[in-house]
Amino acid sequence: MWISTKLDQTSHIDQCFNELITECRLSAPGARLSYSIRNKLERLSKEERKVIVSRVKEGCTPLFVSCKKGNVEIVDYLITECHSDVEQKGVYEVPDDRSIHYVTPLWCAAVAGKLAVVKCLVKHGANVNSVSDTGSTPVRSACFMTHLDIVTYLVDNGANILKPNYNGGTCLINSVQSVPLCEFLLKHGADVNAQDIQFKTALHYAIQEHRFETTKLLLDNGADPYIKSRYGDDALQTACLKGATQIFEYLIKNVNYSRARIAEAYELMGSTFLDEHYDLQAALQNWRKALTIRIEDPTLSKPNNVVPKAAYLNAFEFETHEQLDNLSMDLDAMRIQSLIICERILGALHKDVIFRLMFRGAAYADGLQYQRCIDLWRYALDLRIQKDSLLHSETCFAAQALVRLYLDLQEKHSNGVLREELKFDDVFHTVKLLVEEFPKAMRLLKVRPIFKRQQDNFDKILKVLTHLFYVLNVIPKTMKQTEETKQLINAINLMNARNSCGDTLLHLVVSKANTMKSNTFIEDPHTVIFPDPRVCQLLLECDFNVDAFNNVGSTALHIACTRNNFNQDVVNHLLIYGTHIDRRNVSGQQPHKMLKSITESTVNPLKYMSLKCLAAHKISELHIPYIGQIPVSLEQFIAIH
Known part of the structure; x- marks a missing residue:
């Protein structure tokens, strides 16, 4: 009887919760709970009501749902009559950017713009400085949504506008889209020069969003235009890179810059117009202004700090109006000039320089000018490695983009679509560039704790390397080039590079799972390349250990003997080079037994025992x-x- 009563009680509570959460979700803004559900709740004990309103469905309690919808009467009822916890967090999806956050009801109401609910929650003791999973306070997030009335109320009730989120983003940084909001924050003591994790201030964000009035307001209130972001961009450089013309003109008129700096700014602005807006006339106009400034003062001649290189067709930067006029009729030459200008002013390792190299290369690839793309992307990969190391996501992306380009060119050439041939030196030196960084990367991966993203990126680089082996193997080579290839692969073998599963490069080239995802530059995914018997044989000829085993004790033969990976030639190569056909892995699997289930196999196990x-x-x-x-x-x- 007691058990039956307990079950009935639990069932009743379940029913009440389901009715309550459904009504909260479906109720119109400004509605109150129905008499039916209030009657059911009020017949329960205080403890039972609290249990019901503390329950979560799809990440949210009834209180959280009601706060989001702005039903202030329901919110007040759930707190006063059902004792809802005003600090119990729920899941909130921001409508503008679809980001997911784990937040308090007050944060939810503040972002949703529900002032009446905000007032109700604060009246019932909600913490105005509580933080979300990203360290964001309700007032900071209300600033992002430009709810000035809510920001005002929260500040009046003790909200801390100086408290940043975990990335250093402040209320002021979040408010650059609203001049009145920025004015309010500045009057209440906001730090105009506070920097986030990227060392950017509110001024940086105002400029990159082309907020002219906000920019003037911040400067009038002491914003420092000389503060540099982690990328080395101050206010003027940010305006140039973002093409914020009105702000650019205001800065050079109202901030004390040297003539040399103004000349550089015009040059960089011209490059942005050409690269980002495809506006040749605006680019020429800005570059001519810069030339005029430099010609008026002979001490302001351009520093020749960009060495001519293949990526830039060994071009030199123009220095006179006549040279610029001669270049103006050649759009491709102008684009090369733009890249040279960016590198001279920003430095080769600036993120915008590398991005523009990748972007310009992609444009060449779209026009089937593969060699031009290869030259730019090889240079970009070299710079990315110098800047961020082999374990960085952007380095990995650049390497994947380049190898996919090689595969695409090789495929088109072999099918007769293109006459252009892939050059051995391009692929060889790409392999060499990556491999030279392996010792450093492998040392970093021994440092504990290992960051998953870095390990994942190294795994991807190993896949890139195997695909480069494939390309090296299939393109025509001289005897000398074949020998150079084997020497390089021998050097790689000595490093014993392995992925997070303990797989060697030999394991990878016999696995169908060794593929690369498509990227934004080359959309069509290639067919699966591996397992490939030719690359397998190449590695074996270069003394790769045929019996090397991974974290689960599997050799390359174990991998090759699965139904999904089976390739008779691959299996034969491994067996000829002496791998154990009866070796057990951690799961007790033996290759000779695995082959029994593959009808296509012609291997006689006894021949190899x-x-x-x-x-x-x-x-x-x-x-x-x-x-x-x-x-x-x-x-x-x-x-x-």
Whole structure:
């Protein structure tokens, strides 16, 4: 009887909760709970009501749902009559950017713009400085949504406008889209020069969003235009890179810049107009202004700090109006000039320089000018490695983009679509560039704790490398180039590079799972390349250990003997080079038994089992004691059988 009563009570509570959460979700803004559900709730004890309103469905409590919808009467009822916890967090999806946050009801109401609910929650003791999972306070997030009335109320009730989120974003940074909001924050003590994790101030964000009035307001209130972001961009440079013409003109008129700096600004602005807005006339206009400034003062000649290189067709930067006029009729030459200008002013390792190299290369690839793209992307990859190391996501992206370009060109050439041929030197030096960074990357991966993103990126680089092996193997080569390829692969072998699963490069080239996802530059995914018997044989010829095993004790043969990966030629190559066909992995799987389930297999296992193997297998099968009774060198041999 007691059990039955308990079950009935639980069922009743479940029913009440389901009715309550449904009504909260479906009720119109400004509505109150129906008499029916209030009657049911009020018949329950205080503890039972609290249990009901504390329950969560799809990440939200009834209170949280009501706060989001702005139903202030329901919110007040749930707190006063059902004792809802005003700090119990729920899941909130911001409508503008679809980001998901784990926040308090007050944060939810503040972002949703529900002032009446905000007032109700604060009246009932909600913490105005509580933080979300990203460290954002309700007032900071209300600033992002430009709810000035809510920001005002929260500040009046003790909200801290100086408290940033975990990325250093302040209320003022979040408010640059609203001049009145910025004025309010500045009057209430906001730090106009506070910097976030990227060392950017509110002024940086106002400029990059082309907020002219906000920019003037911030400068009038002491914003420092000389503060640089982590990328080295101050206010003027940000305006140039973002093409904020009105702000640019205001800065050079109202901030004390040298003539050399103004000349550089015009040059950079011209590059932005050409690269970002495809406006050749605006680019020429800005570059001519810069030339005029430099010609008027001979001490302001351009510093020749960009060495001519293949990526820029070994071009030099123009220095006179005549040279610029001669270039103006050649759009491609103008784009090269733009890249040279950006590198001279920003430095080769600036993120915008690398981005523009990748973007311009993509445009060449779209026009089937593959060699021009290769030259730019090889240079971009080199710069990315210098800037961020092999383990960075952007480095990984650049490497994947380049190898996919090689694959695409090779495929089109072999199918007769393009006459252009892939050059051995391009692929060879790409492999060399990556491999030279392996020792450093592998040292970093030994440091604990290992960051998952870095390990994942190294895994991707290993996949990139195997695809480069494939390309090197299929393109025509001289005898000298073939020997150079094998020497390089031998050097890689000595490093014993492995992915997070312990797989060697030999494991990867026999696995169908070794693929690369498509990227934004080359959309059509290539067919699966691996397993590839030719690359497998190449690695074996370069002395890769055929019996190397991964974290689960599987050799390359174990991988090759699965139904999904089976390729007869691959299996034959591995067996010819002496791999154990009867070696057990951690799961007890043996390749010769795995092959039995593959009807296409023509392998005769006995051909690859020695008497020594059979004896070891029998000792293991019969559980004959052998530890300490045979040479130590044989103990491991028996153990793997």
